[in-house]
Amino acid sequence: MGVGIKDVARAAGVSPATVSRALGKGPVSEELRALVEAAVRSTGYRPNLAARRLRSQDSGTIGLVVADIRNPFFTAVSRVVEDCAYRAGMRVILCNTDEDPEREALYLRLMQEERLTGMIFAPTRATLDQLAHRALDFPVVLIDRAGPGGQHDAVVLDNHEAVGDLVAHLVERGYRRIGGLFGNASTTGLQRRDGYVAAMQRFGLQPDFRLLAPSAEAALQLLRAWLADPQRPEAIVASNSLLLMGTLRAAREAGLAIPQDLAVAGFDNENWTELVEPGITVIEQPVEEIGRAAMSLLFERLKTPTLPVRKLVLSGRCVARGSTASRTS
Amino acid sequence: MGVGIKDVARAAGVSPATVSRALGKGPVSEELRALVEAAVRSTGYRPNLAARRLRSQDSGTIGLVVADIRNPFFTAVSRVVEDCAYRAGMRVILCNTDEDPEREALYLRLMQEERLTGMIFAPTRATLDQLAHRALDFPVVLIDRAGPGGQHDAVVLDNHEAVGDLVAHLVERGYRRIGGLFGNASTTGLQRRDGYVAAMQRFGLQPDFRLLAPSAEAALQLLRAWLADPQRPEAIVASNSLLLMGTLRAAREAGLAIPQDLAVAGFDNENWTELVEPGITVIEQPVEEIGRAAMSLLFERLKTPTLPVRKLVLSGRCVARGSTASRTS
DNA sequence: CTGAAAGCGCTTACAG
DNA sequence: CTGAAAGCGCTTACAG
Numbered sequence: 001m002g003v004g005i006k007d008v009a010r011a012a013g014v015s016p017a018t019v020s021r022a023l024g025k026g027p028v029s030e031e032l033r034a035l036v037e038a039a040v041r042s043t044g045y046r047p048n049l050a051a052r053r054l055r056s057q058d059s060g061t062i063g064l065v066v067a068d069i070r071n072p073f074f075t076a077v078s079r080v081v082e083d084c085a086y087r088a089g090m091r092v093i094l095c096n097t098d099e100d101p102e103r104e105a106l107y108l109r110l111m112q113e114e115r116l117t118g119m120i121f122a123p124t125r126a127t128l129d130q131l132a133h134r135a136l137d138f139p140v141v142l143i144d145r146a147g148p149g150g151q152h153d154a155v156v157l158d159n160h161e162a163v164g165d166l167v168a169h170l171v172e173r174g175y176r177r178i179g180g181l182f183g184n185a186s187t188t189g190l191q192r193r194d195g196y197v198a199a200m201q202r203f204g205l206q207p208d209f210r211l212l213a214p215s216a217e218a219a220l221q222l223l224r225a226w227l228a229d230p231q232r233p234e235a236i237v238a239s240n241s242l243l244l245m246g247t248l249r250a251a252r253e254a255g256l257a258i259p260q261d262l263a264v265a266g267f268d269n270e271n272w273t274e275l276v277e278p279g280i281t282v283i284e285q286p287v288e289e290i291g292r293a294a295m296s297l298l299f300e301r302l303k304t305p306t307l308p309v310r311k312l313v314l315s316g317r318c319v320a321r322g323s324t325a326s327r328t329s
Numbered sequence: 330m331g332v333g334i335k336d337v338a339r340a341a342g343v344s345p346a347t348v349s350r351a352l353g354k355g356p357v358s359e360e361l362r363a364l365v366e367a368a369v370r371s372t373g374y375r376p377n378l379a380a381r382r383l384r385s386q387d388s389g390t391i392g393l394v395v396a397d398i399r400n401p402f403f404t405a406v407s408r409v410v411e412d413c414a415y416r417a418g419m420r421v422i423l424c425n426t427d428e429d430p431e432r433e434a435l436y437l438r439l440m441q442e443e444r445l446t447g448m449i450f451a452p453t454r455a456t457l458d459q460l461a462h463r464a465l466d467f468p469v470v471l472i473d474r475a476g477p478g479g480q481h482d483a484v485v486l487d488n489h490e491a492v493g494d495l496v497a498h499l500v501e502r503g504y505r506r507i508g509g510l511f512g513n514a515s516t517t518g519l520q521r522r523d524g525y526v527a528a529m530q531r532f533g534l535q536p537d538f539r540l541l542a543p544s545a546e547a548a549l550q551l552l553r554a555w556l557a558d559p560q561r562p563e564a565i566v567a568s569n570s571l572l573l574m575g576t577l578r579a580a581r582e583a584g585l586a587i588p589q590d591l592a593v594a595g596f597d598n599e600n601w602t603e604l605v606e607p608g609i610t611v612i613e614q615p616v617e618e619i620g621r622a623a624m625s626l627l628f629e630r631l632k633t634p635t636l637p638v639r640k641l642v643l644s645g646r647c648v649a650r651g652s653t654a655s656r657t658s
Numbered sequence: 659c660t661g662a663a664a665g666c667g668c669t670t671a672c673a674g
Numbered sequence: 675c676t677g678a679a680a681g682c683g684c685t686t687a688c689a690g
Contacts, residue, residue: 002466004683015661020685029659046441050382051683054666059379069408075399082398082425091443093420096411112375114420137331248604272601275577333667344677349669356675380667383682 003043012039023047053115062092062298063111063119063138067099067186067214072241072270073287074122077143080291081120088299090117099185099214101126112137118298124185139301141294145187146311153297155290155312159188160195162283162316163237166265167199169281169318170235174327175263179226179233180209181219181243189214192239192267208233212243219246220253227254227262234327235263241270244280264323267316278322286314332372341368352376382444391421391627392440392448392467396428396515396543401570401599402616403451406472409620410449417628419446428514428543430455441466447627453514468630470623474516475640482626484619484641488517489524491612491645492566495594496528498610498647499564503656504592508555508562509538510548510572518543521568521596537562541572548575549582556583556591564592564653570599573609593652596645607651615643 009016012035022028022036039045053059062085066074078094085092093114095107104127111119116138122145123131131140132151139153146154170178180196183189193209200207210226212218219238226232227250238244244266248258256262258278266273269284293312301307338345341364351357351365368374382388391414395403407423414421422443424436433456440448444466451473452460460469461480468482475483499507509525512518522538529536539555541547548567555561556579567573573595577587585591587607595602598613622641630636 002683005685006683016683017661017663017685018659021660024685026686027659032660046438048383048444048683049442050379050388050444051666052685053379054377054383054668055683055685057666057685069398069411070404075404079398079425082423086424091422094411094423095415096408109375113378115377115379245600245604270601271574272599272604275574275601276604277606331667334669335667345667346669346677346679347675350676353669355669358675361676377667380682381669383684384667384669386669386682 002048003045004048005045008036008039008043008045011043012036057115059115059117060090061114061116062090062295063095063107063114063116063121064092065095065097065104065107065111065119066122067124068096069094073144073268073285076287077291077294080288081295084292084295097124099124108134108136118302120294120298122186125187125190128187139298139305141298141301143290143294147187150311151309153301153310153312155293155297155314156188157283157285157290158313158315159191160198162267162318163192163195163239164199164202165316165318166237166281166283167196167203169320170237170263170265170324171203171205173263173324175235175324176205177208177231177233178205178235178237180207180237180239181222181247182209182211182239183214183243184211185214189239196237214240214242216242216246216249219243220250223247223250224253227251227256233262235259235265235324238264238266241266241268241273244268244273244282248276248280258323259325259327263325263327269319273319274321278325281321281324282319283316284319285316289314331377332374333377334374337365337368337372337374340372341365386444388444388446389419390443390445391419391624392424392436392443392445392450393421394424394426394433394436394440394448395451396453397425398423402473402597402614405616406620406623409617410624413621413624426453428453437463437465447631449623449627451515454516454519457516468627468634470627470630472619472623476516479640480638482630482639482641484622484626484643485517486612486614486619487642487644488520489527491596491647492521492524492568493528493531494645494647495566495610495612496525496532498649499566499592499594499653500532500534502592502653504564504653505534506537506560506562507534507564507566509536509566509568510551510576511538511540511568512543512572513540514543518568525566543569543571545571545575545578548572549579552576552579553582556580556585562591563656564588564594567593567595570595570597570602573597573602573611577605577609587652588654588656592654592656598648602648603650607654610650610653611648612645613648614645618643 005016005019009019022033097103119140142154146156182193197207238247251262265281267283269282273280273282334345334348338348351362426432448469471483475485511522526536567576580591594610596612598611602609602611
């Protein structure tokens with residue numbers, strides 16, 4: 001079963017080569033093109049992409065490798081990436097690594113076997129370091145996480161600036177003991193930690209932070225102890241939406257009123273941060289732009305492989321809400 | 330560039346056929362297998378999946394076609410589906426239709442060109458109706474949406490029961506004028522509408538519902554008028570998390586206290602429904618089980634194509650929260 | 659513009 | 675168990 005290009009050729013009374021050209025960009029006379037199109041319709045022919053990819057040596061496939069599609073940041077980015085890809089006639093293949101370097105290595109192998117056209121990757125620190133040594137057969141654009149310098153194009157948030165905005169915002173409103181919660185698996189968490197420390201020192205304040213697994217549960221556990229401390233922070237800055245959610249849960253559990261007993265600020269302008277009362281002050285990332293920019297960098301790299309490495313650093317937007325209202329006590 | 334199976338064969342001193350067998354499940358002696366494995370390592374060989382797929386006539390690819398990956402229900406299901414697929418050595422290719430029948434048709438064609446092994450599909454009503462006529466070359470498992478009978482395996486929520494639980498819950502707590510908000514693009518919205526009407530009649534109450542586009546914005550707009558009506562409902566049941574979010578926004582905007590001025594209940598146990606105050610009463614769907622069951626049905630269908638059509642109807646769980654506390658007035 | 663022929667990189671009957 | 679050969683369904687130089 002399965003009608004192939006030869007069946008179409010026979011039905012149209014032309015050669016398989018002509019069918020191929022009529023379907024692609026090859027030069028064909030209008031008459032033959034019409035014959036072929038009619039034959040395609042009458043036979044119900046559908047090209048076999050595996051054959052096309054093998055022969056043309058072009059998989060037309062973008063790999064998108066992220067920590068977890070359920071992280072809303074990656075959900076949003078993936079939607080943009082897929083729209084861009086389909087519009088360009090390409091497929092995307094998505095992998096969730098759960099921040100596990102072994103799974104990252106596994107999927108990198110898989111991506112090679114797919115003979116990817118290009119990849120968009122949010123690596124863990126461990127893999128980011130190795131990426132320099134490792135030769136991939138396709139261009140890579142890093143998103144969300146990238147080291148200094150680097151051999152790959154990247155589009156990231158200005159983490160230093162963003163967390164600085166958050167700290168400044170809190171200081172302005174009278175908070176001094178500002179604690180930080182940062183993910184320990186990605187460069188992003190560490191960059192935000194660095195930005196936090198720098199900002200605190202700029203204000204002459206004592207940094208006080210914790211690195212932890214980037215999950216709501218981990219944050220909740222850690223904060224149970226931290227918030228019980230008499231020297232507990234007046235405010236918490238959380239470096240992603242999962243940690244932020246854990247922070248909110250912990251505050252509720254401890255019976256702390258926000259912001260009177262504990263101010264809260266974090267990253268990612270999720271729906272719930274607005275719906276909760278009081279609303280949570282967050283840094284909104286330009287997710288759409290991040291996705292589009294990553295695809296643009298990739299396409300430009302494919303067109304001109306000799307381009308110098310480019311790193312796009314985008315600014316977040318501080319959305320101030322009730323969770324960081326001025327300290328009145 | 331690119332080392333192929335022939336290069337490995339030469340390095341190992343065996344035939345390409347033997348390399349292929351050693352890498353696959355073919356019968357090979359232990360000695361030759363070891364030679365091949367060493368050669369694979371020394372050459373850095375990675376199989377070309379396009380070639381393998383073409384030759385073996387097995388794409389090893391699952392299509393997952395949903396309305397929008399940003400809908401948390403689909404986000405969660407997609408994660409489960411991908412885990413199952415990768416564990417079985419298969420790839421998944423994801424498409425977002427935005428409930429647009431034209432895009433659904435486009436992606437169905439694409440899936441045929443990919444020579445899918447199988448597909449998991451959440452269709453709109455329009456496409457669901459056509460699916461009966463249309464011959465696909467691969468098995469399809471419907472999720473979230475399915476008609477009565479049907480020629481495809483399916484796993485869906487017991488919508489009738491779930492919405493009945495919600496209505497009963499509200500009635501028990503003293504609400505009578507219970508309005509309904511249902512999506513108009515999917516069978517799910519209509520089934521929940523039907524369940525709502527049936528439940529209201531069972532309690533001798535007057536159904537009062539609206540069908541609308543399944544978006545928070547549409548719900549917000551519609552409710553601006555509805556909630557201004559002096560005969561406005563005492564409670565709103567919303568048929569998915571987007572409509573529910575719009576409902577909450579509208580209530581806030583209108584200055585209505587929940588549940589005193591307006592009780593609210595809906596579908597999908599999103600994080601925010603718990604974090605908001607009061608918490609929102611919702612039907613929790615067994616998303617993990619839905620994803621796993623869909624993959625199981627698909628794999629069993631592939632193994633035994635003659636199996637009778639199976640439709641799995643799973644029950645939701647009613648999570649009662651403050652948004653539907655007993656009516657005190 | 660068109661066709662005949664070669665070949666992309668594998669797997670799989672077919673012999674042995 | 676192993677190898678030589680054919681072929682999956684296309685595209686693309688190569689001639690004309």
